[in-house]
Amino acid sequence: MHGKTAHELHNLLINKKTSSVEITQAVFARIEKAEDKIRAYVTLNKEEALEQARAADRQISRSPDIPISQLTGIPVAVKDNMCTKGILTTCSSKILSNYIPPYDATVVTKLKEAGAVIIGKTNLDEFAMGSSTENSANHVTRNPWNLEAVPGGSSGGSAAAIAAAEAILATGSDTGGSIRQPAAFCGVVGLKPTYGRVSRYGLVAFASSLDQIGPITKDMTDAAIMMNVMAGRDELDSTSVDLPVPDYRKALVNNVKKMRVGLIKELMGQGIDPEVKAAVKKAADTFANLGAEMIEVSLPSFEYAVATYYLIATAEASSNLARFDGVKFGRRSKAAKDILTMYYNTRREGFGPEVKRRIMLGTYALSAGYYDAYYLKALKVRTLIKQDFEKALGACDILISPTAPTIAFKLGEKTADPLSMYLSDIATIPVNLAGLPAISLPCGFSNKLPIGLQIIGRAFAEEIILRAAFTYEQNTDWHKAKPNV
Amino acid sequence: MKIDVDHVAKLARLGLSEEEKTLFEKQLSAILDYADNLKKLDTERVPPTSHAIALKNVYREDKVIPCSDIEAIMANAPEEANHMFRVPRIIE
Numbered sequence: 001m002h003g004k005t006a007h008e009l010h011n012l013l014i015n016k017k018t019s020s021v022e023i024t025q026a027v028f029a030r031i032e033k034a035e036d037k038i039r040a041y042v043t044l045n046k047e048e049a050l051e052q053a054r055a056a057d058r059q060i061s062r063s064p065d066i067p068i069s070q071l072t073g074i075p076v077a078v079k080d081n082m083c084t085k086g087i088l089t090t091c092s093s094k095i096l097s098n099y100i101p102p103y104d105a106t107v108v109t110k111l112k113e114a115g116a117v118i119i120g121k122t123n124l125d126e127f128a129m130g131s132s133t134e135n136s137a138n139h140v141t142r143n144p145w146n147l148e149a150v151p152g153g154s155s156g157g158s159a160a161a162i163a164a165a166e167a168i169l170a171t172g173s174d175t176g177g178s179i180r181q182p183a184a185f186c187g188v189v190g191l192k193p194t195y196g197r198v199s200r201y202g203l204v205a206f207a208s209s210l211d212q213i214g215p216i217t218k219d220m221t222d223a224a225i226m227m228n229v230m231a232g233r234d235e236l237d238s239t240s241v242d243l244p245v246p247d248y249r250k251a252l253v254n255n256v257k258k259m260r261v262g263l264i265k266e267l268m269g270q271g272i273d274p275e276v277k278a279a280v281k282k283a284a285d286t287f288a289n290l291g292a293e294m295i296e297v298s299l300p301s302f303e304y305a306v307a308t309y310y311l312i313a314t315a316e317a318s319s320n321l322a323r324f325d326g327v328k329f330g331r332r333s334k335a336a337k338d339i340l341t342m343y344y345n346t347r348r349e350g351f352g353p354e355v356k357r358r359i360m361l362g363t364y365a366l367s368a369g370y371y372d373a374y375y376l377k378a379l380k381v382r383t384l385i386k387q388d389f390e391k392a393l394g395a396c397d398i399l400i401s402p403t404a405p406t407i408a409f410k411l412g413e414k415t416a417d418p419l420s421m422y423l424s425d426i427a428t429i430p431v432n433l434a435g436l437p438a439i440s441l442p443c444g445f446s447n448k449l450p451i452g453l454q455i456i457g458r459a460f461a462e463e464i465i466l467r468a469a470f471t472y473e474q475n476t477d478w479h480k481a482k483p484n485v
Numbered sequence: 486m487k488i489d490v491d492h493v494a495k496l497a498r499l500g501l502s503e504e505e506k507t508l509f510e511k512q513l514s515a516i517l518d519y520a521d522n523l524k525k526l527d528t529e530r531v532p533p534t535s536h537a538i539a540l541k542n543v544y545r546e547d548k549v550i551p552c553s554d555i556e557a558i559m560a561n562a563p564e565e566a567n568h569m570f571r572v573p574r575i576i577e
Contacts, residue, residue, distance in 0.1 A: 086557075102557035196538050209536050238543035239536075307520040318497060325498070328570050332563035338573050340498070348500030356499060360509055361516060363497040364488055377523050379533030384526065386534055418512055419519060435537025459538065 001026035002165045003482065006074045006222045009168060013060050013073050020053040020060065020073025023168070024117050027075045031119075031166045034485050037147055040161035042080045042138050043088045044120040049075065052117045059115055070225045072115030077167035079158050080121035081128055082213070083202040084108055087118075091204050092136035093126045095330045095350025105202020106234045107171060107213050114229045119167060122157030126352045127321065128178055128206045130154050131424045134415055135354045142411070143185060144483040145449050149408040152182030158216045159186040164485050169226055170216040175206050176309055177404075177428025179214050180440035184403035184452020187442045187481065189469075190216045191223045192428075194460045195435035196241035199234030207316035208239075210309075210432040219479050220441070220470040224248035227462065243460060251463035252470040257291035259468060262396035266302040267427050273406045279444030279451040280402045283472065287400070290475060292468075295396055299388040304381050305430040306422055311365045311378035312433070318362030324350060357418060382433050389434045393458045398468050401427050403440040403452030427454055437462045439469050442478035450478075488513050 001009075001023055012018045028046055035041060056073035059066070078084060081091045083101035085108075090096045104112065112118065125135035133141045133156025141156045143149040144164040151160040155172030159182035162170050172179035174192035183190025191214045198213045205211060215226035228249065233242040263284050268277055288294045326332030326346030333349050336342035351359070365374040392399055405426055414421040431438045436456055443453035453472070457465040473479055490506045490513075501509065555568060564571035 099561055100557075102553040102561075194538070195536075235545055238545075239538075239540060241538065301526075304523055304526060307523050310516065311520055311523075322498075326563055327572055329561035330563070336573055339575050342573055343498040344500035347498060348502075351499075353505070356501065356505065357509055357512060359497050359499055360488075360490070360493050361513055363499075364493045364513070364517075367493065367496060373524075374517075374520065376533055377528065378520075379535055380528035380531040381523055381526060382534040383531050384528070386537065419516055422516075433537065 002030040004168070005218045006071065006168050006225055009074060010070050014063060014068070020056040020117060021050065023073065024049055024053040024075050024119065027119060027167060034164045034166055037142060037485055038144055038160050038164050038166065039139050039141050040122055040157040040164065040166055041077070041120045042090055042092065042123050042157065045087055045118055049117050049119045056115045056117060069114040069229065071111065071229055074116050075119045075168045076111055076116045077119055077122050077158055077161045077170040078108060079124055079155050079171050079173055081124055081173060081204045082108055082171060083204070084118065084121065087121065089121065090138065091127050092124045092138050093350065093352065093355070094137045095324050095346070097137070097331060099330055103202065106199035106236055107230050108202065110229050122155070122161055122170060124157055125154035126355050127204065128154040128173055128175055129317070129354050129358055131177070131181060131421050132414065133157060134411065135352055137352055140411065143408050143449070144485045145187060146408065148410055149449060150185065150411055152185030152408060154178040155216060156182045159183050159188055159190065162186065162188045162216050162218055163483055169222060171213060172216045173203055173211055173213050174432065175210045175313060176432050177425040179216060180428050180438060180452065180454060181404050181425060183216055183440040184450065185408035187450030187483070188216060189219060189223050189439065189441050189479070190214065191227065191439045192431065192437060193227065193231065193462055194437040196239055197437070197460065197462065198230050199237040199240045201234055201236035205320040207313040208320060209316060210313060220466060220473050221249065221252060223439070224252055224466055246463060248463065248466055251466040253467050254471050254474045256287060256468055256471045259292045259398065260295055260396045261287045261292045261468070262295045262297035262392055262399040264399055264401040265296055265298045266300070267401035271405055271426070272402055273446070275446035276402045276406060276451050279446070280400065280453060283443045283453045284400060286472060286475060290471060297392040297396060297399065299392055299430070301381065301384040301388045302430050305385055305433060306426055308378045308381045308385065309429040309433060310361065310422055311374050312382065314358040314362030315365045315375050316362070318359045318366065321355070321359055354418070385430050386434045389430070389436060398465055399456040401454045403427055403454040407446050407449040407451060431456055435459060437465060439465050441469050441473060443476070444478060488517065
């Protein structure tokens with residue numbers, strides 16, 4: 001039961017072949033069995049989840065007279081940087097280790113309104129800052145395909161939970177690749193929607209001009225189902241865009257004939273693992289065999305994307321994280337003699353090393369004398385990156401590349417060298433800078449670890465990337481492989 | 486590029502140990518050296534992009550809506566008194 005997709009379970013539910021309580025219990029039984037090894041979760045919400053499952057079953061019993069949502073009765077895991085009313089929300093940080101939000105993030109509200117069952121909160125790099133989930137103050141999460149490898153990050157808990165069948169669906173957030181890179185490392189599907197497509201209200205802010213919430217799922221149909229519920233304008237997030245939400249399931253058409261597919265030259269060269277390259281090349285051949293028109297495209301500004309990103313994202317983070325001062329919520333240092341020592345010591349004790357490093361870098365990039373040279377310069381290069389995308393996506397309908405330059409690396413391999421960790425996001429970062437939608441889906445294996453294919457689209461063209469990804473999925477078997485845990 | 490760690494930490498109201506200061510000075514210098522690559526690009530005539538999707542000021546109706554439960558909000562306060570957040574003395 002726990003291994004099934006949401007759309008498969010929905011069919012069983014509406015045909016009264018199973019119940020939400022039965023599914024939810026199966027997922028918790030699976031968690032009990034696998035969690036010792038994986039440790040995807042920070043908090044489990046079993047009691048409330050079973051209550052939600054019983055409520056869903058009452059709704060289902062009245063269907064089809066009163067129609068139900070595709071998510072009614074389906075267990076969903078929520079990344080622990082999204083506020084859940086009455087449930088601990090730690091952001092995997094010591095400073096929020098006791099924080100119980102008085103409200104739900106809009107995404108959580110929408111999931112609940114659709115009848116989804118909230119099973120728990122998943123681990124992440126502290127404040128979503130990292131690419132391996134090793135920066136969590138809670139614990140390390142392991143890759144279900146190889147327990148010595150990282151699950152990726154920062155949504156490593158959500159991706160590992162989906163790969164290990166410890167959840168049916170999960171939410172992630174993506175500032176520089178935090179949905180797509182862990183999805184690639186764990187062999188699952190991860191969609192980062194266009195900036196503004198999904199409300200960020202209640203998502204603990206990291207870099208507000210880059211953050212976006214999206215689904216992590218077992219297949220493309222489930223990603224479309226989740227988007228149907230999550231997308232849309234929200235009055236509580238003024239950057240959410242007022243565009244109609246299509247039925248994303250209608251985009252799932254097995255046909256890419258005449259679609260113009262651009263292979264990004266800069267992400268198929270130096271620094272990309274040869275086996276990853278070979279798998280992506282093969283995916284390009286698959287698209288060509290299915291009737292797509294393959295084009296090689298060049299986006300020369302990509303060379304500068306990682307530097308640009310780490311100046312902009314840290315600048316925004318240094319400002320966003322100023323709210324953690326020990327006054328209104330979160331932990332306050334006991335060594336708080338006066339207001340200044342309260343700030344200094346609260347933040348010293350509450351933040352982990354990567355968060356401190358980024359606050360320092362961002363504060364520096366914004367400080368007098370360096371603002372023009374670093375922050376403003378980065379904003380200008382961001383324009384160049386955006387322009388390169390506009391050009392490439394004028395000539396192509398979608399762009400493809402590896403999601404990450406390598407397969408999942410070993411635990412501890414990159415923790416001592418922050419720059420090498422940052423470079424693992426080289427393929428995903430440019431997409432956030434331009435605010436575009438992109439998806440990662442499995443396209444092969446190397447050393448028994450999954451390889452991810454990234455498909456990038458024009459702003460608000462989620463339907464086109466879903467169609468391309470669905471076609472690829474229907475014509476390959478990679479998504480059917482499951483780890484042995 | 487050398488970075489004045491003490492000054493930046495003070496701006497960020499961030500307490501750091503001596504080991505962290507030494508480590509960050511080294512690591513941040515390496516990151517800034519890498520970021521100096523951006524200087525190779527001529528951006529004289531390039532406008533900055535602070536938001537990927539063009540945004541204008543967004544207005545909404547000024548209406549009163551119920552606030553979250555005050556007890557649930559105050560339950561998160563490190564120290565509180567009569568529904569107020571308590572902090573160390575600021576003014577002598």
